[in-house]
Amino acid sequence: ELVYDFLHRIQDWPERLPHIDAVDVRQDAPGVQITAVDTSAAPDGLTRTTRGVRLCFPAAARIVYKELLTPAPIAAHTGEWSLTPDGDGVRVVCAQQVLLHDPHTPHNRQDRQDRWDPGAAGGLAETRRQVRTRLGHASTRTLHLAGWRARTAVRRLR
Template sequence: MSSQRVHASEQTAWIAAPAGVVYGLLADAVRWPLLLPSPVHVERIDFDGVRERLRLWDVAGGERVRSFHVRRVLHPESRTVEFEQEDTARPGVPTTGTWTVEASGEAECRVTLREERTLEGLPAAGTARSRQEWEAEPAEWLAHLKAVAERWERLDELLLSFEDSVHVDGPAELVYDFLHRIEEWPQRVPHVDAARVVEDVPGVQIADVDTCATPDGRTVASRAVRLCFPSAARIVFKELVTPGPIAAHTGEWSLIPDGDGVRVVCARQVMLSEDAAGLVPGPGTGLVEARRYVRTWLGRASTETLRLARWRAQTAVRRLR
């Protein structure tokens, strides 16, 4: 028999940060992939300043990527965010909920997450287990939100974003194909030692990559989710396992028409770990040096990959002429 029940939950957390800061983190869902562990990518489809529709991809267990649509209503005056998930056919998903942030002084607040979920379609024997898994998720979200919000005074120092780009006199399809086939990079890109890719769902890649592009020549291992959008000429990625001084790393490869060719851009966003300065090789390193080290390291990898993508595309074009 199937169970068709609606279960409600409410969980709270005290956070040592101003209420406005915490509300801002909740309201700006597009930044969640960099600040919170499970979101991989968030796209804002519609937004009128109050009501918005989002498509969100997240990861469970380090290997299972989910995607769903959410409608939200933002209330900055009361510091509440109402949400409703559209994809209610999936068993156990949150159908509706509300985030509420209540100030308690200038530098502390209480955050409450209320949710209702429909366990429709689940066998009765599996309902208890699914409910346990469901009840664990809000607690994890609150814990991660607390960890990020309580670093609010240092976030500007820990966050950095940058991009590298090249112009290619060739078709975007050839460049995109090079960037998409990351499993072939060990034979094509010198700083990539190994790449193991699983693509159970077309366009959703889980990639384990070993690279040696650090300024001091170390080999580092990473695991990333890559969302490939060929029709939009974009590949969005988030690292699930980050090396060294990096706490979180997201980015996007995009191809933009540029005259007779295409401009290929690699944009990256990084959050450094709290002890980043101590993890950077060399004497007397501080956070400024850590930022420079990471920018040099990732920029070198991006630039080499971009130049090789250009070379392969332009070489192929010359052979066809």
């Protein structure tokens, strides 16, 4: 429950995760979170904003999400946090799917916060590696801090 609570309470992430600067979350219906997240995990030091929707299933210990506004070079980004009890505690998996913009197809979004030149980054293979590394590091940091918080939580005795 403690790990799920950490992942679910996205509004607390700016105080809990070093790569999150700000979060705005609206919950119009139980289990549905509409989010805007400012992240500064990029190597260039720029803050990037993503907007998305998260569907939270506490009974199934799952949170699935879809980003609706993504930074370049990402065209689409979905993911899932899933928690499964095991003999020693809980196993947490973060699975993500990312679609990169085709560098040969112009994408003309007025709300794009940054520009992407696939040639400057060493081509599509290097861009894929950078995106995978950046998202992987952010997810790993989140999982480590969620685990630390669960292990160090003060339990109330009744």
